[in-house]
Amino acid sequence: MRAMQQAAPQKTTIFTRMSALADELGAINLGQGFPDLPEPPELLDAARRALVDHPNQYPPMRGLPQLRSAIADWYAREQGLDVSPEEVVVTSGATEALAASIFAFISPGDEAVLFQPFYDAYLPLVERAGGVAKTVNLVPPDWRSSFDALEEAITPKTRLIVLNTPNNPTGTLVPREELERLATLCERHDITLLCDEVWEAMIFNGTPHVSPLHLDSLRARSIKIGSAGKIFSLTGWKIGWAVAAPPLADAIAAQHQFLTFTTATPLQRAVAEGLALPIEWFAAHRARYDAGRQFLANGLEQAGYKVLPSAGTWFLSIDLAASGLPADDEAVAERLIREAGVATIPVSAFCRDDPMRGYLRFCFAKQQSTLDEAVERLAGFRARN
Numbered sequence: 001m002r003a004m005q006q007a008a009p010q011k012t013t014i015f016t017r018m019s020a021l022a023d024e025l026g027a028i029n030l031g032q033g034f035p036d037l038p039e040p041p042e043l044l045d046a047a048r049r050a051l052v053d054h055p056n057q058y059p060p061m062r063g064l065p066q067l068r069s070a071i072a073d074w075y076a077r078e079q080g081l082d083v084s085p086e087e088v089v090v091t092s093g094a095t096e097a098l099a100a101s102i103f104a105f106i107s108p109g110d111e112a113v114l115f116q117p118f119y120d121a122y123l124p125l126v127e128r129a130g131g132v133a134k135t136v137n138l139v140p141p142d143w144r145s146s147f148d149a150l151e152e153a154i155t156p157k158t159r160l161i162v163l164n165t166p167n168n169p170t171g172t173l174v175p176r177e178e179l180e181r182l183a184t185l186c187e188r189h190d191i192t193l194l195c196d197e198v199w200e201a202m203i204f205n206g207t208p209h210v211s212p213l214h215l216d217s218l219r220a221r222s223i224k225i226g227s228a229g230k231i232f233s234l235t236g237w238k239i240g241w242a243v244a245a246p247p248l249a250d251a252i253a254a255q256h257q258f259l260t261f262t263t264a265t266p267l268q269r270a271v272a273e274g275l276a277l278p279i280e281w282f283a284a285h286r287a288r289y290d291a292g293r294q295f296l297a298n299g300l301e302q303a304g305y306k307v308l309p310s311a312g313t314w315f316l317s318i319d320l321a322a323s324g325l326p327a328d329d330e331a332v333a334e335r336l337i338r339e340a341g342v343a344t345i346p347v348s349a350f351c352r353d354d355p356m357r358g359y360l361r362f363c364f365a366k367q368q369s370t371l372d373e374a375v376e377r378l379a380g381f382r383a384r385n
Contacts, residue, residue, distance in 0.1 A: 018032065027343045031361075043271075050269035051266040059262050062089050064090070067271055072088060079208075083243055092240070094229070098225055100255040101255075103129050106126060106130070109157065110157055110158075112131050115137075116351045118162070144172075144178075147185075154191070161193050166199040173209075179210060179218065192221050193222040197225055221248075224243040232274055237264075237271070303379035305378070306322035308359070316361070317347060318359065318360050318362070321358050323382070329346035329348050329359055333345065333346045
């Protein structure tokens with residue numbers, strides 16, 4: 001009982017709450033980031049065969065050798081990265097990879113710097129490790145960070161900087177020149193860089209993805225987090241990984257073995273097969289989502305909403321004040337779901353300190369008919385307000 005009393009209570013996430021309310025009210029759910037497009041048959045067929053034709057017992061703790069090799073090969077083809085299978089630790093989803101990484105490098109009293117708005121798991125994981133989170137704001141509309149603010153956040157206790165590119169919820173990318181400045185800070189203060197790159201296969205307009213692992217100065221002190229669920233739009237598969245230099249990967253694996261130990265064997269085999277698909281397959285898969293991005297952005301703009309630029313992920317954001325609406329994003333999100341029948345996510349939910357309350361996030365990874373109806377409802381709401 002005493003242990004239960006001492007445990008810090010964890011709130012239900014905004015995604016769960018908004019999705020539950022969408023179900024209750026019969027609203028269109030553009031809040032939680034899951035697609036409703038047809039799932040890739042190549043991956044489903046591979047999973048069926050793996051389930052029936054191969055053993056379903058424990059795989060190696062760090063992942064099936066063929067999957068770790070497939071991940072390394074995919075990064076070589078898609079991003080020009082030189083990664084060895086020994087640097088890959090397969091996990092039960094990218095959030096578990098984040099957890100294992102944070103637990104490996106944050107001890108009680110250590111500090112981690114988070115850029116906000118941030119993916120909602122970062123903060124509770126740092127705190128669960130006994131660490132202290134410092135936040136640095138990404139400033140709209142371009143969602144760029146101030147390096148002066150970042151340097152002010154760094155102290156002798158800083159052990160980790162957590163980066164997210166492409167960023168959820170903003171859809172923005174961290175350019176190479178900012179990574180180079182980060183490298184200087186990390187080297188000067190002996191800090192490890194944890195980079196959440198799960199949206200790396202959903203970057204539009206031909207913009208290349210730049211990882212910290214592309215920089216020699218960050219190669220030995222950076223951890224790259226990836227997600228098959230995001231690459232293949234199969235969010236329920238929960239196959240993720242961490243990629244890092246061997247000493248870092250060994251530390252992550254040491255935590256992973258006591259979190260989930262292993263990850264579903266048939267799905268590992270299926271992902272390995274999927275990663276071997278030709279580059280053209282990934283381009284075509286990405287194009288399906290880009291079509292939804294452009295349609296929703298155009299529809300929102302025509303309805304009078306100010307849409308902020310989004311280069312990646314499945315998300316678009318709107319600026320409420322520039323759209324002629326109140327800047328209280330929680331209140332507007334509540335009104336949208338009840339009055340217009342469309343669920344969104346307030347960007348302030350991704351913040352801890354001085355939340356940015358003037359922005360809403362929409363998920364465009366939906367079928368055309370879903371987006372058509374959502375745009376019509378949102379246009380009606382805007383016309384009435």
